[in-house]
Amino acid sequence: MNAEKAGVASRRSVIRFGGDYNPEQWPEEMLERDIALMKETGVNAVTINVFGWSAIQPERERYDFRRLDAVFDRLEQEGIGVVLATPTAAPPVWLFEEFPTMLKVGENGQRTVHWSRQAYCPNHPAYLAEIRKLAAVLAERYGQREGLLLWHINNEYIVHCYCDHCAEAFREWLRRKYGTLERLNEAWQLSQWSLTRTSWEQITPPLGGMSHTSHSLDYQRFLSDSNLHSFLTEKEEIVRRSPGVPVTTNFYSLDFRGQIHPNWAPHLDVIAWDSYPPHRDHAVWAAFQHDYFRSLKQQPFLLMEQATGSVNWKAYNPAKRPGMMRLQSYQSLARGAKAVMFFQFRQSRGGVEKFHSSMVSHGSETENRIYREVRELGGELAQLGELACAGFGGARVALLFDVTLSWLVDWNRGSLDISYRDAVTAFYRPLYEANVPIDIVHPTDDLSGYELIVAPMLYMFEDGVPEKLREFVEKGGKLVMSYLSGMVNGNDVVERGGFLRPIDDVFGIVVEEWDAFEPDMANRISWTAASLLADGSPRSSYDIRKWAEVVHLRGAEALATFEEEYHAGQPAVTRHKYGKGEAYYVAAHPEEAFLRELFGRICREYGVESLGGRSEPSGVEITVREGEEATYRFVLNHNPEPIEICLEEAAGGWEMIGGQRLDDGRIALSGYGVAIVRQGSRKEGVG
Numbered sequence: 025m026n027a028e029k030a031g032v033a034s035r036r037s038v039i040r041f042g043g044d045y046n047p048e049q050w051p052e053e054m055l056e057r058d059i060a061l062m063k064e065t066g067v068n069a070v071t072i073n074v075f076g077w078s079a080i081q082p083e084r085e086r087y088d089f090r091r092l093d094a095v096f097d098r099l100e101q102e103g104i105g106v107v108l109a110t111p112t113a114a115p116p117v118w119l120f121e122e123f124p125t126m127l128k129v130g131e132n133g134q135r136t137v138h139w140s141r142q143a144y145c146p147n148h149p150a151y152l153a154e155i156r157k158l159a160a161v162l163a164e165r166y167g168q169r170e171g172l173l174l175w176h177i178n179n180e181y182i183v184h185c186y187c188d189h190c191a192e193a194f195r196e197w198l199r200r201k202y203g204t205l206e207r208l209n210e211a212w213q214l215s216q217w218s219l220t221r222t223s224w225e226q227i228t229p230p231l232g233g234m235s236h237t238s239h240s241l242d243y244q245r246f247l248s249d250s251n252l253h254s255f256l257t258e259k260e261e262i263v264r265r266s267p268g269v270p271v272t273t274n275f276y277s278l279d280f281r282g283q284i285h286p287n288w289a290p291h292l293d294v295i296a297w298d299s300y301p302p303h304r305d306h307a308v309w310a311a312f313q314h315d316y317f318r319s320l321k322q323q324p325f326l327l328m329e330q331a332t333g334s335v336n337w338k339a340y341n342p343a344k345r346p347g348m349m350r351l352q353s354y355q356s357l358a359r360g361a362k363a364v365m366f367f368q369f370r371q372s373r374g375g376v377e378k379f380h381s382s383m384v385s386h387g388s389e390t391e392n393r394i395y396r397e398v399r400e401l402g403g404e405l406a407q408l409g410e411l412a413c414a415g416f417g418g419a420r421v422a423l424l425f426d427v428t429l430s431w432l433v434d435w436n437r438g439s440l441d442i443s444y445r446d447a448v449t450a451f452y453r454p455l456y457e458a459n460v461p462i463d464i465v466h467p468t469d470d471l472s473g474y475e476l477i478v479a480p481m482l483y484m485f486e487d488g489v490p491e492k493l494r495e496f497v498e499k500g501g502k503l504v505m506s507y508l509s510g511m512v513n514g515n516d517v518v519e520r521g522g523f524l525r526p527i528d529d530v531f532g533i534v535v536e537e538w539d540a541f542e543p544d545m546a547n548r549i550s551w552t553a554a555s556l557l558a559d560g561s562p563r564s565s566y567d568i569r570k571w572a573e574v575v576h577l578r579g580a581e582a583l584a585t586f587e588e589e590y591h592a593g594q595p596a597v598t599r600h601k602y603g604k605g606e607a608y609y610v611a612a613h614p615e616e617a618f619l620r621e622l623f624g625r626i627c628r629e630y631g632v633e634s635l636g637g638r639s640e641p642s643g644v645e646i647t648v649r650e651g652e653e654a655t656y657r658f659v660l661n662h663n664p665e666p667i668e669i670c671l672e673e674a675a676g677g678w679e680m681i682g683g684q685r686l687d688d689g690r691i692a693l694s695g696y697g698v699a700i701v702r703q704g705s706r707k708e709g710v711g
Contacts (some may be wrong), residue, residue, distance in 0.1 A: 030053065036210050037409050038406075039357070039364060039408060039411060039412045039438045039569075040069040040326070041365070041402050041406075042067040042069040042071075042365055042371075043070060043071065043093075044071045044074055044329070044365075046070065046074070046075065046076075046370075046372070049370075049372055049373055049374075050089065052372070054370075057563060058369065059098055059102055061384055061389070062104060062369070062568075063104075064399060065395075065399045065402045066403055067104060067383075068104055069106070069107060069173060069365070070105075070106065070107065071109055071176055072096070072109065073092060073110070074094055074111060075111055075114040075159070076092065077111035077114055077115055078114075078116035078117070078118075081116065084122070087161065105172075106171045106172050106173060107168055108176065109179065109366065110162060110180045111154070112254075113141050113142050114179075117152060122150075125187065125189070126144055127147055127184055128144055128145045128184070128185035128186075129650065130184070131231060133186070135187070137330070140376075142180075144185075144190055145185040146185060146247075146251050146253070147189045148187075152253075152254060154595055155254060155257060155258050156260075158259050158658075159257075159258035162262075163175075173269075174420045176272060176424050176661070177273045178255060178258070179273070180274055180299065181252075181280060182250040182282030184282065185247075190250070193250065194227070194243060197225070197246045198246075199224065199570070205221055209221060212242075225434070226601045230243050234435050237385065237436060237517045238515045239363070240431070241428065241515070247282065248282065250644040252287065256291060259271050259291070265429070271293050272296045273292065273296065274297060274329065275297040275514075276297070277298070277299075278445070280371075281431060286466045287468075294325065295320050295323075295325040296328040297328060299314075300328045300330065300335060302338075303342045306353070308453055309455075310352060310356070311645065312452050312464065314361070315462055315463065316464035319463040323360075324412070324415070324416070325360055326362065327363055327364050327365055329367040330352065330356075330364075330367070330380060331349075331381050332344070332366055332381045332383055336376070336379040336380045337375060337376070337380070342454075347397075347695060347696030349401070351660060351698060352403050353401055354700075355657070358442075358658035359647055362411075362412040364405060366382065366383050366398075368382050369383050370384045371384065371385050371386050372707040377621045381540075383398045394590060404681055407421075413651065414649040414650060414651040415649060419462055419463045420474060420476060420632055421461045421462045421476045422465045422471065422477055423452055424461065424465060424478065424479040425481070425590075426467055429483050430445060431514065432484055433481060433508070433542040435516075436512075437540075438540035439541065439570060441541070442570055447508075448480050450619060451504070451615070451619065452478075452480075453479050454616070454622075455623055458624070459640075459644075459645065460509050460634055466490060468488060468492070472499075475501060475502060475630065476501070476626065476627075477496060477598050479504065479505045479506070480504050480509075481507070481509060481511075483508055483509065483511050485510050485512070485513060485519075486513070487513075490510075490525075490526050493526050497603060498603030500604035501628055502626065503530075503605070503608065504623075505610070507611050507612060508538070508657065509523075509524065511523060523535035528578075529602075530602045531598065531602075532579035532598065532600030533575050533578055533598050533605045536576060537574045538573045539571065539573065539591070540570070541570055541572070544570050546564045546567055547587065547589055547612070548587040549612060549618065550564070550565040550566070551582060551583065552585055554581070555584065567589055570610045571612060572586065573612065575595045576594075577595060579600055580599060580607075582595035582597070583622075584601070584618075588610070595610050595611065597609070597610050608622075635648055636669075638669070641667050643661065644660065644693075645660040646659055653704050654703060654704025656701070656704045657671075657673065657700070657701040657702075658700055659671065659674075659691055659700075660697075661698070664696060666693060666694045668692045670693065671690075671701075672687070675702040677702055678703075679699050679701055681699065706707060
């Protein structure tokens with residue numbers, strides 16, 4: 025077996041476990057100590073050279089690979105796989121001195137100073153030339169190494185620049201998209217406020233922040249494409265010299281601008297992302313993003329970074345309680361990961377991340393809780409390698425998500441309390457809590473494989489989306505859409521005919537107006553008598569806040585109505601039969617209890633089943649991954665208290681971590697505990 029085939033086989037046989045390793049921050053003699061600790065904790069992969077540009081090229085005409093060679097050699101000798109990064113997120117000072125205009129310009133029009141990473145302009149000709157050259161040099165030197173697992177280009181592309189180079193590149197981008205100024209003026213509706221442009225040179229970046237939403241939307245799209253172009257510039261040199269080795273970059277949280285992920289996904293061999301969940305509500309936050317990044321390519325992904333404990337850069341940074349790091353690591357595996365990596369292996373000595381937790385901490389290094397938890401997790405994952413190639417498929421439900429709507433809603437929301445991410449989470453939560461398998465897909469994706477589509481706050485209908493949704497319902501699909509949807513086209517311009525055009529007939533309603541509440545305003549909604557009769561729902565009312573819409577029925581039926589104010593008696597939730605399917609519309613932001621009942625009703629009516637039993641305690645997450653010869657059922661306890669559940673579907677399986685047969689499906693879990701039940705013919709258990 026040649027080195028390439030051996031590397032591929034190795035990648036498939038283990039769960040990769042490790043993290044970023046930055047030895048340039050420490051004396052050279054620390055290397056052997058670190059290698060020993062890696063072996064002790066079960067580390068089998070590390071990411072190196074992420075920010076090491078100045079270390080390997082201290083001057084323009086001088087490269088120094090002595091130390092990187094030594095690190096690569098020792099890792100390879102010890103059987104620890106290498107994820108080799110191109111350090112292009114952090115250009116060295118000599119390059120900025122040679123090209124001062126390579127420093128990026130912020131929205132305020134001020135050029136940044138070189139005291140942090142990602143200080144560069146992604147459209148600067150010198151930057152593009154230098155990263156191409158460096159990628160070629162690295163690929164030539166390391167691209168055929170047996171220990172090389174993966175190429176990791178740059179790091180967390182969230183670069184925003186508003187300089188003259190970006191202005192010219194933006195104008196070229198617009199020329200390719202619109203062709204003529206007349207088409208651009210019409211698409212952006214620049215007749216308003218006498219904003220019509222008569223030459224391309226009159227178009228500049230949105231300095232000062234968002235002022236015209238169509239302009240700002242296209243600029244953010246342009247920045248994503250600019251960052252993608254720089255990624256592809258490096259990738260081109262790498263794949264030419266290092267064929268057969270996968271290439272990726274690490275996506276960051278959905279809360280940050282910089283990348284439109286579906287446009288990037290086709291260019292990545294594997295999706296990788298960095299997870300830093302909040303302390304509160306960490307389970308649903310991380311589950312949603314795991315589902316999102318897994319769904320980009322419908323294949324297992326890499327958890328490239330997470331924290332062992334607290335981070336240092338949030339407003340509040342509580343420690344992860346005992347067991348939480350292990351639980352969150354298994355949650356990533358449960359929802360499709362094939363690698364569990366951390367930032368970073370050894371804690372930094374200086375700079376802004378010196379108190380960001382790591383696998384090996386300051387001070388006692390190994391005599392502490394975090395290190396013990398890391399070592400125990402590494403030992404467990406070493407026995408679970410078969411999970412790495414298991415799939416995650418068969419979801420009958422998809423939630424539509426478009427990261428650009430986070431920006432658009434912020435610019436157009438009508439209320440500080442309206443948030444696209446909050447709305448998406450509210451509609452995702454009841455399905456997550458019910459342990460219903462779900463994919464997160466873009467509105468322009470193929471929807472034909474799903475039976476239920478959830479579309480919260482689909483504010484923008486891009487070209488083709490209304491037709492796609494109409495066809496989905498017409499052929500028998502069930503569509504649930506929320507308030508503040510179908511407001512504008514793909515340029516953030518209102519189409520003639522009002523809300524939900526051109527598919528308001530699919531919903532059988534007309535939306536007359538919206539009402540954005542102040543913080544002290546509220547209303548109530550309650551199920552209609554007809555829906556109670558059909559469903560047996562409890563006769564109670566539910567609080568709504570933030571938003572309400574005035575809806576008139578045009579063929580739909582009201583499932584719930586408003587109780588108070590001028591909305592009283594008007595439809596709040598509607599259902600309409602269209603073709604062979606049905607379309608639901610939720611015209612308000614209701615409390616969680618109502619959405620649980622609504623989705624519970626929809627799932628029961630259409631046979632969308634939970635992966636768990638009917639009475640598992642709150643806070644228990646259940647997912648299934650499918651291997652060629654076995655099924656793996658993950659049971660995760662997000663509660664700090666121990667629980668015991670009976671899961672009929674797990675009866676007769678083997679609990680892989682404890683290595684015991686579950687004759688009756690009873691599973692006892694400690695606080696933040698985990699069980700993985702294997703059911704299949706190949707072998708009985710691992711533990």
